Amino acid sequence: MTEPILAEGLVRKFGDLVAVDGIDLCVAQGEVFGFLGPNGAGKSTTVRMLTTLLSPSAGTARVAGYDVVTQAAEVRRVIGVALQDAAIDPIMTGRELLKLQAVLHGIPRRISRERGDELLSRVGLSAAADRRVGTYSGGMRRRLDLALALIHEPRVLFLDEPTTGLDPTSRMALWEEVRRLNGEFGTTVLLTTQYLEEADQLAGRIAIIDGGRIVRQGEPEALKDAVGSPTLRVDVDPDHLTRAAEVLQKFGEIRPARSGRLAIGLEGGAARLAEVVRALDAAGVVLNHMELDAPSLDDVFAEATGRRLEGAEEPPAPVEVGG
């Protein structure tokens, strides 16, 4: 079977700036593929090339078997796209936008009405369907955006940072809908995100992109396992940072950490925590906070790039020591 998304050596330059620098991608049928990276990493530029909104400077890409440059119209026929910022005309109503989208996709009027009603119901917007979109909340706009992307029942769905700026409830609702689309209809989804949790929750495989290049690619668990030891993060008195670093590096390799903190890959895991605390105490280091986490995608990103992912959410359930 043809891979829904296949890219080889994809490059996009804007003048001297290389936004995407030789990306290879292969997304399998029915897969939810996460494209994870910080702002400006090249995620959206890649999506724009794959959805025919931007021509590649070099390389090739095929979506559903169609070349994105020479068969762009065919590509657009089989994809659904929800871009960043939910580009929706605020003067029109939700139902009018669905109708417009249906006409532009060549869907007969009777079918488009039925499908529009069904989609509005599915995304929970039936009651607001005849209200102008300008009155919608951010979450409602995103859900309408998703409905618009689905009106023609696409086989490949591109979601470009679909939950950026959404409250947790709206984010969860959108995740549920993506899972349902993938589970019930087998829709292949390429999802870009800067949220680690989102990639972890939704994607069967992810690619981590930084500086226009894919730095890691694979299943989230496999990528995390490859990092190895869990990460120990400590917060010490600022005057004791150097001394603490000298002590900690005896227990594992130093890892990137946010400003004012230290992190190491703790060899031996949780069993050595007490030993670390004793060593720090013996060195006279005042310990404010300590947490030990299993490797996360943030650790994968940090291990690959040498820095933490912008916007990375704090990992849950820390082990706290002191105040």
Added chain:
Amino acid sequence: MTAAVEGLGTTHEPSVLASSGAVAWRGVLRTLRFPAIIVQSIFFPAFFLLVYTGLYRAVTELPNFPTDRAANWYLPFMMMQGAAFSGVGAGFATAVDIDNGFFDRLLLVPGRRISILLGTLGFALVRAVTVAFLVMILGLGLGARFTDAPLGLPLLFLGVAAMSLIASCYSLGLIYRVKDQRVAPMFQVGIFVALFVSTAQVPLDLATGWLHDAARFNPVTNILRLGRQAFLTGGVTWTDTWGGLVAVVATTVVAGLWAYTGLRKYVD
């Protein structure tokens, strides 16, 4: 080479006519919801018409002036100005669509992308004809009188349509290339210069110096000459018609190419 997957998607490529119609329908809907969109196009021609017919009444006393009514002279120009400003409105609307991302949504539909341009032009044309008609009613109220309506009126509205298309294509070509709302003031600057460096104020024979030379080569002069025949002494003549027809066709084609190539460049 990987074979394309057959049978994907449930839609057919819509016809250019259907897609263009949908884009134009959105423009009509937006105008009905937000009438301020059209007010500017009507306000300025109507205001200038009131001022010019009041202030410059004596212009008709110049030797060989082709009408004895100031409103007859200024009305066709104001109708075309309204049409041009309506056309520029297409550029403004597209600039907003580009800025808020809606233009990407239009680019993502499967039909031929020229439908976006044709739909936008179609709506601009409807709006221009509406504006021109309203300005014409005002002009008739201010004393303008037809001298050759049966032949002149169609030619006048042909000029109106041409000015709308030229202004639309000019502004669209610009915004497609620059992709930034900040270029929008250039829409009006370009159209303003094209309109006023012509026979907007006085006939070519009465213009002097650089204005005479510039107006002579400005295609707007010939389009105005074509449209004014409905109101000027002597009515419609072939002498005043053919140059206008050439200007309409040539300028519309050039402007259309400017817009179309701009749209193609947009995704490059």
